[in-house]
Amino acid sequence: MHPFPGMVLSGVGLVAPGGTDTTAFFQALQQPAPETAPPEDPAPRRPGHPDRRVGMDEPRLKMARYMDPVSRNAIVAMRGALRESGIEEHRIAAAPHQYGVVLGTTRGPCVTREGLYASLTSRQGKMVSATLFSHCGYNIAGAMTAIAFGFKGPNLTLAARGDLGLVVLRRALGLLAGDRAHTVFAGVSECDGAARPTGIPFGEFAYWLCLERKDTARKRGATLLAEVDMEDRAVPQRHPLPREERAAATVQGFETTDGTAAPSVRKLTFPLPGLPAGADRYLTLFLVGLLACDPGIRDRFSAVTCAAGTGPVATRIRLAFPEREPAAV
Amino acid sequence: MNTRDAMTAGAEPAAVVTGLGCVSALGPDTKQFWDGLVSGRTGIAPVTGFGHDHLRNPCAGEVRLTPQMVEYARKRGIESRLSLFAELAAGEALGGSALTKADLRARKVGLVLGVSCGMALVRSGINSMVENAGAAEESLDDLTDLAGDLADRLGIRGEAFTVSTACAAGTNAIGLALDLIARDGYDAVVCGGADTLDRMKYLGHSALNTLTPGGIRPFSADREGTIFGEGAGILVLEAARGLDGRTPLALCAGSGFSCDAHHVTAPDPDGAGAIHAIDEALRDAGLRPGDIDYVNLHGSGTPHNDAVESMALAEVFGSAAAAVPVSSIKASIGHVMGAAGACEAVATVLAIRHQRIPPTVNTLEKDPAFPAHLVCGQALDWQIHHALSNSFGFGGCNGTVIFSRCTP
Numbered sequence: 160m161h162p163f164p165g166m167v168l169s170g171v172g173l174v175a176p177g178g179t180d181t182t183a184f185f186q187a188l189q190q191p192a193p194e195t196a197p198p199e200d201p202a203p204r205r206p207g208h209p210d211r212r213v214g215m216d217e218p219r220l221k222m223a224r225y226m227d228p229v230s231r232n233a234i235v236a237m238r239g240a241l242r243e244s245g246i247e248e249h250r251i252a253a254a255p256h257q258y259g260v261v262l263g264t265t266r267g268p269c270v271t272r273e274g275l276y277a278s279l280t281s282r283q284g285k286m287v288s289a290t291l292f293s294h295c296g297y298n299i300a301g302a303m304t305a306i307a308f309g310f311k312g313p314n315l316t317l318a319a320r321g322d323l324g325l326v327v328l329r330r331a332l333g334l335l336a337g338d339r340a341h342t343v344f345a346g347v348s349e350c351d352g353a354a355r356p357t358g359i360p361f362g363e364f365a366y367w368l369c370l371e372r373k374d375t376a377r378k379r380g381a382t383l384l385a386e387v388d389m390e391d392r393a394v395p396q397r398h399p400l401p402r403e404e405r406a407a408a409t410v411q412g413f414e415t416t417d418g419t420a421a422p423s424v425r426k427l428t429f430p431l432p433g434l435p436a437g438a439d440r441y442l443t444l445f446l447v448g449l450l451a452c453d454p455g456i457r458d459r460f461s462a463v464t465c466a467a468g469t470g471p472v473a474t475r476i477r478l479a480f481p482e483r484e485p486a487a488v
Numbered sequence: 489m490n491t492r493d494a495m496t497a498g499a500e501p502a503a504v505v506t507g508l509g510c511v512s513a514l515g516p517d518t519k520q521f522w523d524g525l526v527s528g529r530t531g532i533a534p535v536t537g538f539g540h541d542h543l544r545n546p547c548a549g550e551v552r553l554t555p556q557m558v559e560y561a562r563k564r565g566i567e568s569r570l571s572l573f574a575e576l577a578a579g580e581a582l583g584g585s586a587l588t589k590a591d592l593r594a595r596k597v598g599l600v601l602g603v604s605c606g607m608a609l610v611r612s613g614i615n616s617m618v619e620n621a622g623a624a625e626e627s628l629d630d631l632t633d634l635a636g637d638l639a640d641r642l643g644i645r646g647e648a649f650t651v652s653t654a655c656a657a658g659t660n661a662i663g664l665a666l667d668l669i670a671r672d673g674y675d676a677v678v679c680g681g682a683d684t685l686d687r688m689k690y691l692g693h694s695a696l697n698t699l700t701p702g703g704i705r706p707f708s709a710d711r712e713g714t715i716f717g718e719g720a721g722i723l724v725l726e727a728a729r730g731l732d733g734r735t736p737l738a739l740c741a742g743s744g745f746s747c748d749a750h751h752v753t754a755p756d757p758d759g760a761g762a763i764h765a766i767d768e769a770l771r772d773a774g775l776r777p778g779d780i781d782y783v784n785l786h787g788s789g790t791p792h793n794d795a796v797e798s799m800a801l802a803e804v805f806g807s808a809a810a811a812v813p814v815s816s817i818k819a820s821i822g823h824v825m826g827a828a829g830a831c832e833a834v835a836t837v838l839a840i841r842h843q844r845i846p847p848t849v850n851t852l853e854k855d856p857a858f859p860a861h862l863v864c865g866q867a868l869d870w871q872i873h874h875a876l877s878n879s880f881g882f883g884g885c886n887g888t889v890i891f892s893r894c895t896p
Contacts, residue, residue, distance in 0.1 A: 162672055256746060256764050265632045267652070272608065273623040279691065280622075285542045292692030293753045293882065295605055297631065297652035302883025305749040311761060313745035314885050315660060318631035319649035326649050333667050339745060339768065391673070440632075 162391070163332035167376045168384045168478070170244025170369035171448045174232040176362070179239050185449045188433040227268040227294060230303040232365035233348040237304050240344060240367040245381055251309050257375075259312030259340035260301045261331040263323045263347040263441065267297035270350060300348040300365075312340035322408075323347075324444035325468045331370050332389060341375040344368065347441050362438060368448055384451040385478040408446050411475075414462040443467040443476070450478055502670040504736035505891065507585030507724030509577035509680075510834045512821040513549035513717050516557060517580055521821075521831075522838045525846035526867040530820050532704070532715055537617035538687035544694035544701055548685050549717020549822025553614065561614045564641070568628060569614045570607050573720035573827075574638055574682035582642065585724040586734055587676060589643050595675035595730065598646035599639045600665045602657030602681030604826035604881070606631065609688040619688040644678060652826070654881030655788075657681050658721060659829030662889050663743030665725045675730050680830035682720035689716065689825075696753065698790055704823075706787035706816035706848050707794050707862050709855040714788040717822020721830030723837070738837045739892040741874065742773025748884030755796040761886045762800035766878065769888035770804075775874055777805045780812060780890075782845055782870065783860075784836045784877040787816020788823050793880060798858040813870055815863040819849040829879035833889055836877045840893050845870050 175184050226234075241247075251258055271294045278288035296302070298316040305314050313334050319326045324347065331345035346367035376383055431445070438445070443465075450456055450463050462479040510517065513531025514524030524531065532549050540546035557572065566572045587597075607628040610616050620626055631650045639648035647668070653660045658681025665679035693699045693716065700713030725740050745768065748761035755762070770777060786797055802809045817835050824831055839845055845868040854862035872893060879887045 255749065259745075260747070264652075265630050267608070267629070267631070269623065269626075269629065272626070272629070275609075275688070275692075276620065276622045279619070279688070286695055287688065287691045289692070289695035292688075293696060295608070295692070296654050296882050297605070297608075298654055298881075298883045298885060299752070302747070302752060302885065305747045305884065306751070309749050311747050311749045311764065314653065314747035314883070315664070315745070316652045317649050318634070318652065319647075320632055320636035323632075323649075326647065329647075329672075330664065333664075333671055334745075336671055337667050337772075 163336050163389045165373045166332050166335050166387045167371050167373045168368055168387055168447065168451050169371055169376050169381045170240045170384070171367070171452055172236045172238065172240025172243060173364065173366040174236045175364045179235065181243070181448070181452055185452055188431045188445060188449060190433060226303060227271040227299065228350040228363055229264065229268050229300040229348040232350070232363065233262070233300040233304045233346070234307045236346065236365035236367050237308060237344065240369045241308065244369040246342070246369070250379065255309050255311035257312055257341045258310040259334050259343040260305055260310055260314045261327050261334065261343060261345050262301040262316045263318065263327040264297055264300065264316055264349060265318050265323070266349070268294060268299050271295055322440060322443055322468045324441035325474060328443060328447065329389070329474065332387065335370060335372050342369065342371045345370055345444065347444060349438070364438060366441070366444060368444060383481045385480055387447070388477040388479070390475050391473065408442050408465055408467040411464045411466050413460040416461045447476065447478065502728065503666050503725045503740040504728050504731070504894070505723050505738045505740055505837050506726045506734060506736050507581035507583070508737065508834050508837060509580030509584070509722040510719065510831055511551060511573045511577050512719040512824065512831060513551055514821055516554060516576060518834060521834065525817055525820050525835060526844055528847050528849055528866060530849050532717070532819070532822055535685070537615065537685065542694070543690050544697070544699040545715060547715055548690070549715065549824065550685055551718050558614065566614065567612050568607060569616060569684045570603065570682050571634070571638065572614050573684070573718070574601060574722070575641055577680065577682070577720035577722040578638065578642055578678055581678065581722040581724045585726070587724065592643045593645065596646050596673060597644050597676045597678070598668055598674050599635055599644045599648040600661040600668070600677060600679040601635045601638060601650050602661035602826050602830060603631070603634065603650055603652055604654045604657055604683055605689065606634070606826065607684055607686070610686040617686045619686060642678065646674060653885035654883055655823065655825050655828050656879040656881035656885040656887040657826040657829065658831070659833065659877065659879035659887030659889050660745060660885065661830065662723060662740070662833055663745055663887055666740050666743050669725055669727050674727070676724060676726040678722060678724055680720065680722035681827040683718055683824055683826040685716060685718040700789060703850050704789040704819045705851045706785065706789040706818055707798070707854045707858055707860065708851040711789045711791060711794060713790050714818065714823045717824040718827070719821065719824050719831060720827050721834045723830065723833060736894050738840050739894060741775065741890040741892040742769045743890070744768030744772060744888040746886045748886065750884055753882055755793055755880060756884065757796065759796045759800040759803065761884055762796055762878065762880060763803050765886040765888040766800060766804050766876065769876065769890050773890045775890065778808055779874050780876050781872040782839055782875040783812055783814040784832045784839070784875065785814050785816040786878045786880045787818055787848065789818060797878060797880070798860060802859050809859040810861055812861060813845050813863050813868060814860045815845055815848045817846055819851070820846070829877065829887055832877050832879070833891070836875045837891050840872050840875055840891055843869060843872055
């Protein structure tokens with residue numbers, strides 16, 4: 160069964176502790192770089208957090224400076240995804256309801272909630288800031304991203320145990336398959352809450368995959384990163400899924416242009432050593448982007464197949480690199 | 489195949505409703521919910537769970553925990569008010585569907601739960617409605633395990649996730665469940681929404697002036713705002729092919745999603761998002777506006793939301809808008825936030841089952857500027873083949889779902 164045929168990946172955008180460079184990010188996922196602040200930065204970043212000034216170089220995005228980090232980073236990362244996929248403002252304005260968002264988040268705007276509690280305390284428990292309260296919803300990052308870029312299609316914020324990234328990806332492809340939008344951004348925005356009682360740094364990052372219907376992408380002349388085919392490996396089974404269950408993904412194989420399996424496979428180790436703390440639940444999203452963007456893979460192979468998810472969501476994903484379609488056998 | 493094509497071709501539609509569950513201020517089950525709605529009763533009363541000082545309105549649709557509910561929570565080890573509501577409603581819905589534990593093991597069954605802020609701002613406990621002292625006290629802010637825990641308790645083995653789209657969450661959850669059945673090959677999905685009241689939410693809505701200082705009067709000319717409530721609404725959607733002789737309650741014919749992309753709290757004054765969600769649901773169901781016999785309104789009672797919803801209905805239904813009966817149940821149970829769309833879906837299905845439209849409590853006369861045929865005063869017996877339910881949330885998230893009567 161191929162529940163989501165005919166979809167393509169056309170762009171990736173992100174904000175991570177190292178900045179917005181996707182190549183550097185995917186390299187760091189496989190080989191972490193040391194966390195140090197640049198010497199010219201008088202205010203060192205907190206480990207696991209990007210420079211708060213990143214992306215604030217467009218007048219329209221300057222409004223994002225005042226937002227919760229989950230919203231701010233989601234907007235900056237979206238700008239990168241739009242740029243990479245070549246989707247221009249006029250296309251969105253012409254058909255805004257064709258652009259949707261599926262966002263994964265777990266704790267939502269925790270920095271805003273900190274501010275909300277502080278506003279209550281500062282007002283002797285009598286009232287809270289209306290602005291901060293209105294920004295406390297878990298869907299705030301998705302909503303602010305839609306407002307920033309004019310996306311009027313489905314706007315969903317999801318949370319799940321285990322491989323949340325795979326759930327996000329499946330729902331995004333489901334919206335495309337159901338003709339609810341012709342372009343859907345699947346992603347994540349998370350942020351550490353400084354007062355987290357466990358003391359474990361969570362990290363701060365935002366990440367988007369731009370997914371489109373193949374016919375739409377080809378019609379606008381997009382440069383495709385990969386065609387995405389997905390099918391359930393088996394009827395999902397929960398045993399139940401333990402609370403501590405982590406996302407898992409494996410690369411099953413690479414195909415060469417003549418359709419044969421590659422004799423030597425570039426190894427990817429899991430869990431990816433450079434994965435931001437707390438981000439393992441988004442492993443599948445990162446893996447899809449990594450495989451589609453890595454020139455070492457795209458130049459050598461025509462397709463790669465992965466098995467993703469555990470417990471309830473067990474899925475086989477095949478990424479085919481369009482310019483290197485295997486010859487008919 | 490959409491509903492219209494299916495009905496024309498004599499084929500089975502994708503999804504049907506086989507079970508309903510509801511916990512609300514009107515009572516801990518669907519029967520008390522429906523009896524209260526059609527009797528014109530309200531469960532809105534002065535809140536007992538937190539103090540009234542500094543609140544714009546001291547009333548809410550609070551769920552009064554019965555001894556049975558407390559004992560259920562104790563036996564099941566449930567420490568979250570939200571989880572309690574969700575599990576009670578889901579249990580009722582699954583019981584009504586006649587799906588057994590063996591069915592849940594053998595079939596592909598998932599769970600989609602809508603929630604807004606949930607209990608992010610309050611301490612753990614089934615009686616907890618008081619806010620955390622600060623972020624360091626937060627223990628229920630992480631949505632990761634909410635759906636998964638509920639799925640484990642119910643014995644559901646498929647995908648289980650939460651959708652958090654503010655006051656559209658319940659309706660969006662049903663729309664996603666419909667897609668899981670129609671396109672992902674699921675046999676059944678338990679879907680809906682749950683939410684809880686707490687003092688922080690009331691302080692926040694007092695600051696925003698979304699709370700009315702008086703009564704909630706949806707679609708009334710003198711409406712001033714809404715009143716919030718809590719509870720859960722759960723539906724069991726199943727693929728029609730797997731009914732094995734069971735009679736469904738209704739068809740789940742279609743759904744629509746959209747985003748205003750306008751403002752965090754205010755709706756798009758042009759109503760484009762609301763119009764699109766309704767149009768998309770009609771397209772998904774293969775229906776025309778003229779096929780709709782009843783609209784369950786979002787009807788929150790705020791000046792802007794009601795005006796935009798009325799405008800959207802006028803745009804979609806055109807001159808027929810005055811003939812389509814509409815009603816809001818928010819004055820009966822309060823605006824239950826993430827559970828609103830789901831409780832209203834339960835009410836819509838029951839309206840179809842009983843061929844009766846619940847009245848809009850508190851509203852004596854609709855705003856003359858609105859063309860809609862607002863049902864108020866008392867319940868209206870009406871022939872309903874297709875009914876539509878709207879939900880519009882903060883962040884501009886919108887959802888519409890359509891249910892249809894099962895033909896014998």
